[in-house]
Amino acid sequence: MNPAGPHAMESRRRFLPGAALAALLCLATCATFEGARHGAFLPYDDDVYVTAHPFVSQGLTAEGVRAVFTRAFAANWHPLTWLSHMLDVELFGLEDSAGHHLVSVFLHGLNAALIFLFLRHATHRPAPSFFAAALFALHPLRVESVAWIAERKDVLAGNFFALTLLAYRQHARGPNAARLVLALACFALGLLAKATLVTLPFLLLLLDRWPLERWGERPHEREGALPEERSLTRPLRILLLEKATFLVPALLLAWITLAAQAADQSVSSLAALPLVARAANAFRAYASYVGSTFDPRGLAAFYPHPALLDPSASPFDGKTLCALLLVGALLAASVLAWKHAPWISVGLLWFLGTLVPVIGLVQTGEQARADRYTYLPSIGLAIAIAFGLDRIARGRATRLGLGLAGLGVLAGLGFAARRQVRFWRDGIELFRHAVEVVPENYVAYSHLGVALAQDGERDEARRAFERSLEIQPSYAKGENNLGQLLLEGGTPGRALSHFQRALALDPDLAQAAGNLGAALASLGRGEEALVAFRRAVEIAPREAASWLNLGLELLRLDRKEEALVALRRAQELAPFDAEIARSLAGAERKGN
Numbered sequence: 001m002n003p004a005g006p007h008a009m010e011s012r013r014r015f016l017p018g019a020a021l022a023a024l025l026c027l028a029t030c031a032t033f034e035g036a037r038h039g040a041f042l043p044y045d046d047d048v049y050v051t052a053h054p055f056v057s058q059g060l061t062a063e064g065v066r067a068v069f070t071r072a073f074a075a076n077w078h079p080l081t082w083l084s085h086m087l088d089v090e091l092f093g094l095e096d097s098a099g100h101h102l103v104s105v106f107l108h109g110l111n112a113a114l115i116f117l118f119l120r121h122a123t124h125r126p127a128p129s130f131f132a133a134a135l136f137a138l139h140p141l142r143v144e145s146v147a148w149i150a151e152r153k154d155v156l157a158g159n160f161f162a163l164t165l166l167a168y169r170q171h172a173r174g175p176n177a178a179r180l181v182l183a184l185a186c187f188a189l190g191l192l193a194k195a196t197l198v199t200l201p202f203l204l205l206l207l208d209r210w211p212l213e214r215w216g217e218r219p220h221e222r223e224g225a226l227p228e229e230r231s232l233t234r235p236l237r238i239l240l241l242e243k244a245t246f247l248v249p250a251l252l253l254a255w256i257t258l259a260a261q262a263a264d265q266s267v268s269s270l271a272a273l274p275l276v277a278r279a280a281n282a283f284r285a286y287a288s289y290v291g292s293t294f295d296p297r298g299l300a301a302f303y304p305h306p307a308l309l310d311p312s313a314s315p316f317d318g319k320t321l322c323a324l325l326l327v328g329a330l331l332a333a334s335v336l337a338w339k340h341a342p343w344i345s346v347g348l349l350w351f352l353g354t355l356v357p358v359i360g361l362v363q364t365g366e367q368a369r370a371d372r373y374t375y376l377p378s379i380g381l382a383i384a385i386a387f388g389l390d391r392i393a394r395g396r397a398t399r400l401g402l403g404l405a406g407l408g409v410l411a412g413l414g415f416a417a418r419r420q421v422r423f424w425r426d427g428i429e430l431f432r433h434a435v436e437v438v439p440e441n442y443v444a445y446s447h448l449g450v451a452l453a454q455d456g457e458r459d460e461a462r463r464a465f466e467r468s469l470e471i472q473p474s475y476a477k478g479e480n481n482l483g484q485l486l487l488e489g490g491t492p493g494r495a496l497s498h499f500q501r502a503l504a505l506d507p508d509l510a511q512a513a514g515n516l517g518a519a520l521a522s523l524g525r526g527e528e529a530l531v532a533f534r535r536a537v538e539i540a541p542r543e544a545a546s547w548l549n550l551g552l553e554l555l556r557l558d559r560k561e562e563a564l565v566a567l568r569r570a571q572e573l574a575p576f577d578a579e580i581a582r583s584l585a586g587a588e589r590k591g592n
Helices: 005-038 046-051 062-070 079-092 098-123 126-138 140-147 149-173 177-193 195-209 236-263 275-294 318-336 342-354 377-392 396-422 427-437 442-454 458-471 476-488 492-505 510-522 526-539 544-556 560-573 578-591
Strands: 367-369
Touching (some): 005 098, 005 140, 046 079, 079 098, 079 177, 098 126, 098 149, 098 377, 126 140, 126 377, 140 149, 140 396, 149 177, 177 195, 177 236, 195 342, 275 367, 275 377, 318 342, 342 377, 442 476, 458 476, 476 510, 492 510, 510 526, 526 544, 544 560, 544 578, 560 578
């Protein structure tokens, strides 16, 4: 006799096919995105996150581990993401990016499997659970998160997001402190990978409504539930108290992230981008994400913000009003479906709610939206679609027809995703595609120029920079990039005006101040160069390169004591940088 009883045998019968389907989905997802391994490190944040990071580029070191837990980098504090990149460097080095890419591909495949397992065990509906997880995993909108090394934080945070859901489902099945602590631990680790998981406590409350069905005072038996899962409803006040425990780390991470972004001056002010323009773009972004879900053509690495592209245009035009109506319709549908079709309500509110931190009300950067922002929110839309279709299907023939149609849709999405991955193989191809699908994409033209310059195509790079400034004459980074091309080409006199204009447009652009100093130094204007280098240090006091440039110029002007102070500060910020070490050693020899 089986001592575990018939319920355990039933659980095993449920587990085995579920595990097989999860493995199949993971393999299919990895096969779809495996082309990412052919991609190079991109001149688009991959240097900031990996190849030129002062600690990550050295692999796993005690000093590096300490630094990523005690300092913010790239305007964010996500130490688990940095540790992930460090481990990749330790395993694969920096010569070949294939290993870095394959880790991201595997993590995404694992996310697909984990999301399926959560939905299957929570709903006891394997077919729509598989379709929803596959819609999420194989969609071309996932390419940016998977094929871009700098976006490791998306797939890594996704792992802990899914593990939190699985752990919370176990707690909902049989509430106890140990299971709740496990869910909290997974959530905390997810926050250490990416702070946008802050909306998860609210999502858990939605999941209590469906599929966990914990809302209510009286016992309720869910269709298909095992006996031990029945009668687990809780009063709303108890559910809210549970979520309060998740809010503590969420609010802490939100505060740390906002502080890091403010210190890096990466958050746009209301003067630069008014709240009305942000709200209008938020509605348009929601509509664009819905549109791209159903028609994933024209995806790009960057979408310029309409209010920055043309500040004089009215933010609430016809497109914005249509987008507002669409968002209103989604909210209305979620309210109307709350009682009789909660999977629609939960799916739509999942989508709308988890996008809030990245919808642009707190604006960082110059983008209107980004494909990567849909990574976890898209699961909500997939749930609404998959379970909505499942509930309206009646009869074996209808279900068979829907199943075959669903497989066709998944095959088409997988094919489109494989094609989209190819655009991420190098910076030139990536941004040429971006300017093809978004012609007025001044930021993409500037990034294209950087990629072309790195590839030695200087004339074509100059034309790309000039096109960027033709579209947006007030683009400070474009002026700086064109000036840098001229400076590296041996014409510092021509470069000078571009750096000056860049600083006039954006006084906080540290790179332009440093480049201005380099141009002045090349022209023999040492004291003026020193002023520019000091300005770069004031703007970005935690940038080792700014201190290095200042120290070298002080050394050239024979101000050894000041030079030593600047170079030692540079070494504190980047202790493994060989150029800084050589410069400091030379300065110390001169000082002696």
